[in-house]
Amino acid sequence: xxxxLVPPASGAVVMGTGIVAIGLGLDHQPLFSRLVLALAGxxxxxxxxxxxARLLTGREGLEVEARSPAALTGVAGSAVLxxxxxxxxxxxxxxxxxxxxxxxxxxxxxxxxxHWTVPTVGVSFMITVATEALAVLAAxxxxxxxxxxxxVAAAVPWLLGLLAYVLVLSRFDLCQLATGRGDHxxxxxxxxxxxxxxxxxxxxxxALGWPHQLVRDLALVAFGVWVAAVAWLPALLxxxxxxxxxxxxxxxxxxxxxxxxxxxxxxxxxRAARMTALEMFAAVWVWxxxxxxxxxxxxxxxxxxxxxxxxL
Numbered sequence: 001x002x003x004x005l006v007p008p009a010s011g012a013v014v015m016g017t018g019i020v021a022i023g024l025g026l027d028h029q030p031l032f033s034r035l036v037l038a039l040a041g042x043x044x045x046x047x048x049x050x051x052x053a054r055l056l057t058g059r060e061g062l063e064v065e066a067r068s069p070a071a072l073t074g075v076a077g078s079a080v081l082x083x084x085x086x087x088x089x090x091x092x093x094x095x096x097x098x099x100x101x102x103x104x105x106x107x108x109x110x111x112x113x114x115h116w117t118v119p120t121v122g123v124s125f126m127i128t129v130a131t132e133a134l135a136v137l138a139a140x141x142x143x144x145x146x147x148x149x150x151x152v153a154a155a156v157p158w159l160l161g162l163l164a165y166v167l168v169l170s171r172f173d174l175c176q177l178a179t180g181r182g183d184h185x186x187x188x189x190x191x192x193x194x195x196x197x198x199x200x201x202x203x204x205x206x207a208l209g210w211p212h213q214l215v216r217d218l219a220l221v222a223f224g225v226w227v228a229a230v231a232w233l234p235a236l237l238x239x240x241x242x243x244x245x246x247x248x249x250x251x252x253x254x255x256x257x258x259x260x261x262x263x264x265x266x267x268x269x270x271r272a273a274r275m276t277a278l279e280m281f282a283a284v285w286v287w288x289x290x291x292x293x294x295x296x297x298x299x300x301x302x303x304x305x306x307x308x309x310x311x312l
Contacts, residue, residue: 008065009123009250011073013300014044016256018080020293023260023286025087026267036293037084044081047074066108067115069123072130075104076257079133086140094144098137105130119173122183122254125190128168129257132161132193139200143207151204158197162225165190177239182251184239188232189258192265195229198222199268206272219273226269226278233262248299256296260289 017040024033051074054062065071082097112127138154141147169187176184202218236258245252263286270278 009070011077012253014077016253019260022084023263027286067111069126072126075101075130076133079137082137083140118171120168120171122180122186124168125186128161128165128190131157132197135197139204143204178243181249183254185255185258189261191229192261195226196265198225199272202272222269223273252296259292263289
């Protein structure tokens with residue numbers, strides 16, 4: 001029953017909601033941001049409770065689900081939530097969620113990699129998203145706590161995530177832009193979170209007083225990754241215009257996350273590289289993220305309510 005009601009990709013709800021909260025916070029909308037963040041935390045708690053219940057009552061189906069890249073939404077969702085909480089001053093919660101998300105990553109990355117299929121599709125990029133989400137959280141915590149070792153540690157998943165992106169992209173089926181049901185947006189979103197990780201590392205290096213040249217080099221890399229991420233936008237938007245995909249689909253949460261991520265990474269990279277134009281773009285785009293979030297949230301709530309009623 002729970003298995004059918006809560007599929008493995010449900011962590012994308014936390015990812016999408018959490019990144020919208022982060023974007024609103026960066027746009028100086030604290031009240032709205034915290035309301036959205038509270039919802040992300042509630043969904044994360046619910047999904048965590050379901051997972052624990054399944055572990056205690058029987059692991060039927062869990063091993064199979066763990067082989068899918070969609071399972072990595074749990075890693076990314078936990079890390080995004082931890083980043084959002086760290087940014088509002090809940091550093092202890094960010095640290096706890098870094099431990100949780102890192103543990104989940106270590107458990108899941110082996111089964112996912114061991115059952116890889118080609119050609120790759122949008123959800124395949126989750127291996128980059130989950131890995132870069134760890135880098136974002138670690139770098140954010142490093143800046144908040146002044147921990148140099150944590151900043152160095154953040155560079156490991158940052159580089160691994162970029163490498164994974166290249167590997168997935170080399171086998172990516174571009175027809176997914178026309179046929180994907182929402183997760184095709186992760187092709188750009190994976191680079192966007194890589195840009196966010198680059199920006200967070202730059203800000204952490206600056207806060208820690210690392211050599212000025214290193215900070216400048218990191219900022220340049222962050223901008224380069226941002227440009228590559230934004231280069232996906234015209235194709236993604238055109239694909240949506242030519243092939244509208246209406247109606248409810250859980251995979252649409254994999255659209256919410258990249259759209260919101262474009263705003264978040266533009267805010268951070270703009271500040272890290274001191275490029276006001278990027279922040280101006282982010283200040284507008286953040287509301288595109290809110291709009292898409294609402295458009296996906298409403299049918300999700302309706303479908304969830306219908307499913308619960310059917311089970312009663």
